[in-house]
Amino acid sequence: MRPTLRVLGASRRPLTGKKANKDYYKGTGVAQLPGGHRTGPPGAHVVRGRAKYRIIDEKVRVFVAPPVERINNSPLKAYVHRSVEQVYDHSGPFGSLDAGRVTGQKYLQLMQDWRGSEKTATTASTTQVPTQQSQ
Numbered sequence: 626m627r628p629t630l631r632v633l634g635a636s637r638r639p640l641t642g643k644k645a646n647k648d649y650y651k652g653t654g655v656a657q658l659p660g661g662h663r664t665g666p667p668g669a670h671v672v673r674g675r676a677k678y679r680i681i682d683e684k685v686r687v688f689v690a691p692p693v694e695r696i697n698n699s700p701l702k703a704y705v706h707r708s709v710e711q712v713y714d715h716s717g718p719f720g721s722l723d724a725g726r727v728t729g730q731k732y733l734q735l736m737q738d739w740r741g742s743e744k745t746a747t748t749a750s751t752t753q754v755p756t757q758q759s760q
Contacts, residue, residue: 650666668680
């Protein structure tokens with residue numbers, strides 16, 4: 626009888642940040658450099674001293690953005706402006722009700738009415754027989 630790989634030793638799965646020691650930093654995978662590997666952590670853990678983690682300026686990621694004037698003059702905007710009127714959807718069974726003001730009895734009545742109207746619409750569509758025009 627032979628032992629399995631799991632019994633023989635270490636796992637063959639990739640090492641993650643949760644399975645390694647406290648100094649192991651793999652990164653998130655989003656800080657990809659165009660010509661090489663991931664940039665790594667922006668600092669180092671320091672055992673002695675007041676701060677436990679120190680930022681190293683050479684390792685800090687730098688993001689290049691266009692000038693502010695160019696962003697402000699662009700027709701593309703990141704968010705919807707406050708002057709745009711908000712659209713509410715009142716098509717569902719609860720569209721005309723205020724939030725937080727539905728009691729259990731009112732909810733039951735609404736659902737019974739909605740299911741009843743749904744059944745009548747279904748039966749009306751199934752009872753209609755399309756007429757064929759003779760040629």
